[in-house]
Amino acid sequence: MxxxxxxxxxxxxxxxxxxxxxxxxxxxxxxxxxxxxxxxxPESRKRSLAQNRLYWSWVTQWANHTGDSEDRAHHIFKYKFLVTIFYRDDEQYAAMCDSVKVLKGIDRGHYDKIAAHVIRQTSTTDASVKQMTEYLDRVERYCYANDFKLTIPQELQWVRETEQSK
Structure with missing residues (x-):
């Protein structure tokens, strides 16, 4: 060769x-x-493009429901769910988050700015297929718990069906 x-x-x-x-x-x-x-x-692929399309469909649906912008909805979902998934699965990410948390008791203003920056830099692009599946599950449950049922576009039905069969 x-x-x-x-x-x-x-x-x-x-x-x-x-x-x-x-x-x-x-x-x-x-x-x-x-x-x-x-x-x-073992396969270590990043989240699939289909998962990403479904996620952004859901972000749009939630933003329309709440009146927030898509960017704001995305930021909230990452803060509530993706950060904790990465914190659990990635030692370096967890160490960075722990370092930022130290600021909370020392300088709340700087902490808020840095924490917001960390959330902005946290990306679904870095999620594995498994992590993205968990993230989608959490987003879906959160919306449902807040009296809003997300819909899955017909062309993306297979994404959730495939994930749930694993």
Missing amino acids: DKKQKPLYFRLVSDEVRDNCVKALFMAQQSSEEVLEVVIQ
């Missing part, structure tokens, strides 16, 4: 994909005199 050639990645989601992966491995081995490296690991 030529070193300039891009590596091949396979998500083993079906027997057909697995078979294609095995075929590609044999083909690469036969056409190369070099030692090849194969890595097998």
Whole structure:
């Protein structure tokens, strides 16, 4: 395999994909005199684009319901739910949050500014599929608890159905 050639990645989601992966491995081995490296690991993909589209649909619905802007609704959801998910799952993120919390008792004005900045910089883009699923669950439950049922656009129904079957 030529070193300039891009590596091949396979998500083993079906027997057909697995078979294609095995075929590609044999083909690469036969056409190369070099030692090849194969890595097998759990999927660590970021949140899906479909999850993101569903989320922004929900942000818009909630903003329209409350009269807030979409940016404000997004900020509130991140503050209430995403920060706690990242805090639990990421030691460095948790350490940063703990450092910011120290300011709370020392200088409330600076704390408020820095905490707001941390929330603005916290992004769903950094969420894994699993974290985003949890985030969507929390957003949906929050809206429902506040007497508002979010709707799922027809073209995104499969996103929640797929998540709930896992």
